[in-house]
Amino acid sequence: MSDWLPRSAAGRRWLGLAPSYFVIGIFMLVPMIIMGVFSFLEPNPYGGVKPVGSMAAYVKLFFEYDLEDQLVFNPGYINIIFRSFQLSFGATLLCLVFGFPVAYYITLQPENRRNFYIYLVTIPFWTNLLIRTFAWIIILGRGGVIETPLLAAGIIEDSLRMMYTDGAIAIGLTYSYLPLMVLPIYASLEKLDFRLLEAASDLYANRLEVMTRVVIPLCKPGIIAGCILVFIPCLGAFIAPNLLGGGKKLMLGSLVQFQFASARNWPFGAALSMLLLSAVVIMLIFYARAAKKRAAMEGDG
Amino acid sequence: MTTAIDIRGITKIYNPESNQPVKALDDVSLTINDNEFFTLLGPSGCGKTTLLRLIAGFEQVSGGEIMLFGEEIENLEPNRRPVNTVFQHYALFPHMTVADNVAFGLERLKKPKNEIVATVERVLTLVKMKHLGDRRPNQLSGGQQQRVALARALAPSPKVLLLDEPLSALDLKLRQAMREELKQLQKETGITFVFVTHDQEEALAMSDRIAVMSDGEVQQIGGPTDIYEHPVNRFVADFIGDTNFLDGEIVAVNDDLVTCRLGSNSMFEAENSGAHKIGDQVTLFLRPEKISLSAVGATNGQDTRPGKVANMTYLGNQAAYTVDMGDGIELTAQARPQENGKLPFAIGDSLAVGFSARALRVLAQ
Numbered sequence: 001m002s003d004w005l006p007r008s009a010a011g012r013r014w015l016g017l018a019p020s021y022f023v024i025g026i027f028m029l030v031p032m033i034i035m036g037v038f039s040f041l042e043p044n045p046y047g048g049v050k051p052v053g054s055m056a057a058y059v060k061l062f063f064e065y066d067l068e069d070q071l072v073f074n075p076g077y078i079n080i081i082f083r084s085f086q087l088s089f090g091a092t093l094l095c096l097v098f099g100f101p102v103a104y105y106i107t108l109q110p111e112n113r114r115n116f117y118i119y120l121v122t123i124p125f126w127t128n129l130l131i132r133t134f135a136w137i138i139i140l141g142r143g144g145v146i147e148t149p150l151l152a153a154g155i156i157e158d159s160l161r162m163m164y165t166d167g168a169i170a171i172g173l174t175y176s177y178l179p180l181m182v183l184p185i186y187a188s189l190e191k192l193d194f195r196l197l198e199a200a201s202d203l204y205a206n207r208l209e210v211m212t213r214v215v216i217p218l219c220k221p222g223i224i225a226g227c228i229l230v231f232i233p234c235l236g237a238f239i240a241p242n243l244l245g246g247g248k249k250l251m252l253g254s255l256v257q258f259q260f261a262s263a264r265n266w267p268f269g270a271a272l273s274m275l276l277l278s279a280v281v282i283m284l285i286f287y288a289r290a291a292k293k294r295a296a297m298e299g300d301g
Numbered sequence: 302m303t304t305a306i307d308i309r310g311i312t313k314i315y316n317p318e319s320n321q322p323v324k325a326l327d328d329v330s331l332t333i334n335d336n337e338f339f340t341l342l343g344p345s346g347c348g349k350t351t352l353l354r355l356i357a358g359f360e361q362v363s364g365g366e367i368m369l370f371g372e373e374i375e376n377l378e379p380n381r382r383p384v385n386t387v388f389q390h391y392a393l394f395p396h397m398t399v400a401d402n403v404a405f406g407l408e409r410l411k412k413p414k415n416e417i418v419a420t421v422e423r424v425l426t427l428v429k430m431k432h433l434g435d436r437r438p439n440q441l442s443g444g445q446q447q448r449v450a451l452a453r454a455l456a457p458s459p460k461v462l463l464l465d466e467p468l469s470a471l472d473l474k475l476r477q478a479m480r481e482e483l484k485q486l487q488k489e490t491g492i493t494f495v496f497v498t499h500d501q502e503e504a505l506a507m508s509d510r511i512a513v514m515s516d517g518e519v520q521q522i523g524g525p526t527d528i529y530e531h532p533v534n535r536f537v538a539d540f541i542g543d544t545n546f547l548d549g550e551i552v553a554v555n556d557d558l559v560t561c562r563l564g565s566n567s568m569f570e571a572e573n574s575g576a577h578k579i580g581d582q583v584t585l586f587l588r589p590e591k592i593s594l595s596a597v598g599a600t601n602g603q604d605t606r607p608g609k610v611a612n613m614t615y616l617g618n619q620a621a622y623t624v625d626m627g628d629g630i631e632l633t634a635q636a637r638p639q640e641n642g643k644l645p646f647a648i649g650d651s652l653a654v655g656f657s658a659r660a661l662r663v664l665a666q
Contacts, residue, residue, distance in 0.1 A: 198359050199392035201379040203406035204457065213405075217396045 039270035057271035084252035088234035091173035099181030107189040164246035172240030181226040188222025303335040305493040311365035325351040327517040342504040343514035385454035386463045393438035400434035406457035424452040547585040564628030571661035584664045591660035592634035605653035
């Protein structure tokens with residue numbers, strides 16, 4: 001035994017985990033602390049921050065100064081936040097509706113072919129999200145892949161005006177994060193004992209009831225995990241809202257990006273990020289509590 | 302007697318389109334009577350579970366008909382067939398309590414709520430699980446899960462209960478206790494049981510009738526004693542219990558006995574089944590427990606043949622002896638240990654081997 005090793009088992013364990021603590025600290029904790037600190041400072045008009053404490057960034061979330069320098073309530077940013085939640089919720093729902101059947105289909109394939117299908121699901125990740133989102137402009141846009149044939153066939157007479165709408169943003173978000181829904185659902189469906197489906201149909205359940213009473217309740221952890229994995233990046237997304245929403249209808253992510261890149265109000269961007277972070281943390285706490293309760297209810301066998 | 306299930310010429314081929322089709326069942330026909338404990342018995346891969354799954358509706362027949370109380374069911378979805386299954390590994394719903402598991406079928410049948418509650422309680426009482434209705438399946442032992450699976454399948458009062466090796470996952474003592482209970486349950490409920498097993502003891506202990514299957518075909522159907530005492534072929538005789546097989550040629554046929562030559566020139570008399578004539582090459586079979594072993598000179602006038610102990614296996618309540626009868630003939634026989642626990646014979650001992658000609662039977666080749 002070398003002398004420099006810690007004596008106690010706890011000490012040794014800590015030593016073993018130290019590299020992970022270090023990495024988590026550098027890459028997660030430090031940036032978050034910096035962001036938290038920045039949100040309480042004054043903006044430097046040329047970018048960055050001035051080392052002067054201020055609550056201005058948080059005040060700006062809810063209020064603005066009118067012409068007489070009076071603080072009045074400004075619903076603008078709250079509306080953007082609300083819209084972001086709405087759109088993210090819509091996109092998550094769409095991902096679930098399209099992702100679940102895909103995951104289920106893959107589970108039904110012979111074992112040796114499932115990995116191939118999962119591989120196909122991950123292919124979009126190989127190219128840049130920005131480029132893939134531009135592709136949607138070609139699909140949805142004026143004179144695009146959808147409109148041109150319809151116009152030529154005389155089914156429609158004018159542009160469908162699909163671009164720069166909430167619908168376009170929702171489609172873009174759904175497309176971007178669909179694999180993140182498919183993978184966790186597949187992971188929980190793969191563990192599903194398919195004899196339970198036989199048991200259910202033996203006990204007079206029709207196909208719909210087999211789904212709603214057995215399959216969905218049993219892969220609920222996967223569904224919840226998928227929803228979280230889709231919902232959270234949707235909230236912070238800015239590529240799809242900027243490109244497909246035209247940057248006019250802002251979402252939280254594009255607002256944050258705008259504060260850092262163009263408006264040069266870093267503290268406000270940081271405050272928005274902190275708000276986003278707290279929303280996510282609160283949701284995760286609820287999820288963790290529900291999962292714990294569920295585990296306690298089902299017992300450990 | 303009403304017929305519960307009439308299976309007419311059922312064939313099942315897996316992967317019929319591929320270049321390796323597997324014939325699991327080949328033109329199987331049998332009838333199962335109402336209120337009967339019917340067992341499908343055979344080694345793994347004989348098609349017994351496939352037949353059960355075809356009755357339940359989990360597999361589609363490749364040919365033939367399945368009639369359930371006169372109604373053709375082979376094309377119905379499983380949820381439209383009034384039969385329920387007890388699965389080999391129970392297949393209880395892990396996200397539901399015991400009571401919810403048992404209520405599942407009744408709820409799907411849209412029974413009134415108070416009726417469901419009453420039935421669940423009655424069925425759980427029947428399997429002695431009423432006190433554990435609030436538990437989850439993973440909080441139960443294997444035996445308890447088994448009872449819940451039974452209760453769940455019995456709750457909707459199926460016309461036929463299908464049981465797919467339900468006892469195979471239990472340990473020996475529990476398995477033996479459950480045999481009694483299952484038999485009792487079948488009598489109490491009056492429901493036709495179709496029981497699949499590879500365990501011949503289980504089949505003999507519980508069944509009213511047994512179908513012995515092998516290679517996708519039914520070899521013999523009959524009551525437990527029929528199957529044990531009068532197997533129709535070598536497969537059945539070999540699969541059920543321990544047996545001595547002796548190959549020989551018939552040299553004489555009398556009214557109720559035939560004489561067979563075994564080895565080079567050993568004559569054995571056997572029961573005449575009426576199906577054989579002089580010159581036939583046949584197999585005789587003789588159950589070990591029908592052979593009495595005694596010390597030379599202590600035979601009480603019984604007709605015996607001399608033998609010599611070639612080998613011995615101690616089994617606790619008895620010992621299995623391999624006896625060399627000379628002329629290349631060996632017989633397996635049994636003897637009980639004496640009261641002081643000493644074994645009656647040792648390897649190398651000379652014996653008097655006795656058996657009645659009526660215990661020796663001629664098998665169809």
